[in-house]
Amino acid sequence: MHNNSMKPLAYEACPQCDLLLNAEAIAVGIKAHCPRCGCLLYRPRHYSIERSFALSLTGLILFIPVNLLPLVGIVVLDNAQDASLWSGVASLYEEGLWGVAALVFLASLFFPFLKIMLSLLISGHLYFRKTHRHLSIWMRTLQHLDEWAMLEVYTLGIIVACVKLASRTELKFGFGLAAFIALLLVIVMLSSSLDEHLFWRRIDALNKSARKKT
Amino acid sequence: MSISNKKSALRQGLLRCHNCGYITTVLSTNTDNTPAAGTLNHCPRCDGELHARLPNSFQRTAALLCSAFILYIPANIFPIMIVTKFGVPEPHTIISGIVALINGGMIPIATLVFIASVLVPLIKMLGLSILLWAVQHRWQRNLRLLTVVYRLIAFVGRWSMLDIFMISILVSIVSSEALEQVLAGPAATAFAAVVVLTMLAANSFDPRLLWDRLGAH
Structure with a gap:
């Protein structure tokens, strides 16, 4: 039983309706959909590992200005006031809404950071063909936290807040906002260039070759 | 991808890993669709827990x-x-x-x-x-x-x-x-x-x- 199941089967199953499908090689640029429920099964990407590695490295660098610089500011009676990712969390916490503060912190800072770090670690290991005993755990974590990193939603929040403020005061936009938008683009591109099927196959191959050596 | 035989994978004793999509065989399942004792508990590829369906x-x-x-x-x-x-x-x-x-x-x-x-x-x-x-x-x-x-x-x-x-x-x-x-x-x-x-x-x-x-x- 165990020996038999270690051999890869030439089947796929739809994750949303469990229809059994014959596994087929899909060319880049083609989307494979489930014929029964229409679920997107697989969409192969060009240079997925290389792109993910480059993008996550870029994202990590962009995280520094995004964290340090203010996003937007207003001027009230010669008194400048800024908002950054951190100050929003801090004001909510000071007000006693620690639950909301924690959620904003996780969705706008912690999970995006973790997503970039994990992508960097995984794609880096795959790129240099190095194995690591935690590769599978990293990959599983990355898949689960994907929807909890909400920078694109935060961007809409910034837009709505700016529109509300613009009617009353003058707004100032800093480099922080530019860095934030760049980080947002990097994260969106990272999500779309990461080919999960390819990553799992390569992780599996690395783990197997490591097992043979020992 | 083409249809194999219009049946679900589970009904044919095959199980898809939630995490990595790897297909494994199960001999039997309990009533709550978890693999029965003696069959696989962890995915051989990604080592994640295997469930036929999300638990509860x-x-x-x-x-x-x-x-x-x-x-x-x-x-x-x-x-x-x-x-x-x-x-x-x-x-x-x-x-x-x-x-x-x-x-x-x-x-x-x-x-x-x-x-x-x-x-x-x-x-x-x-x-x-x-x-x-x-x-x-x-x-x-x-x-x-x-x-x-x-x-x-x-x-x-x-x-x-x-x-x-x-x-x-x-x-x-x-x-x-x-x-x-x-x-x-x-x-x-x-x-x-x-x-x-x-x-x-x-x-x-x-x-x-x-x-x-x-x-x-």
Whole structure:
């Protein structure tokens, strides 16, 4: 039983309706959909590992200005006031809404950071063909936290807040906002260039070759 | 990908790993669809736990959905934001915030906020209720449409956080006590909880439960 199941089967199953499908090689640029429920099964990407590695490295660098610089500011009676990712969390916490503060912190800072770090670690290991005993755990974590990193939603929040403020005061936009938008683009591109099927196959191959050596 | 034989993988003793999509064989399953004793517990490829279907999917989704419904009431009754102008506090609920935007002539933004903080949570909660109903009553028709509803709910969930993020920016930026001050109200916690609970409910719902009833009597 165990020996038999270690051999890869030439089947796929739809994750949303469990229809059994014959596994087929899909060319880049083609989307494979489930014929029964229409679920997107697989969409192969060009240079997925290389792109993910480059993008996550870029994202990590962009995280520094995004964290340090203010996003937007207003001027009230010669008194400048800024908002950054951190100050929003801090004001909510000071007000006693620690639950909301924690959620904003996780969705706008912690999970995006973790997503970039994990992508960097995984794609880096795959790129240099190095194995690591935690590769599978990293990959599983990355898949689960994907929807909890909400920078694109935060961007809409910034837009709505700016529109509300613009009617009353003058707004100032800093480099922080530019860095934030760049980080947002990097994260969106990272999500779309990461080919999960390819990553799992390569992780599996690395783990197997490591097992043979020992 | 082509259809193998129009049957689900589980009914043919095959099991898909939730994490990496690897297909393994199971000899037998318990009544709750977990692999029976003596069969695989962990995926041979990614070492994640194997389940034929998400564990206790129906119960978990129902419980999370009920909590979300209950919290939706305080989220709409209590003020989500309190704007103090020249010392006069002016509480805003989600709806009155949108009305204020419309009165200010900002129709596109008002529509955006309305969709994100009123329509999306409602669609999500009603949609999940319909999905649970369909599983419970073994609907055999429109399964494809129901799966599309599931995908829509899973995609749209996070966008309701818009209001919470907007408030976090306004709270930190408008804090000069002299003229104007913005504080987050008690509804913010309730609304944030609704968003998180509905996201968790959508994650714990397994759409394959809909298809498992197909042709099984």
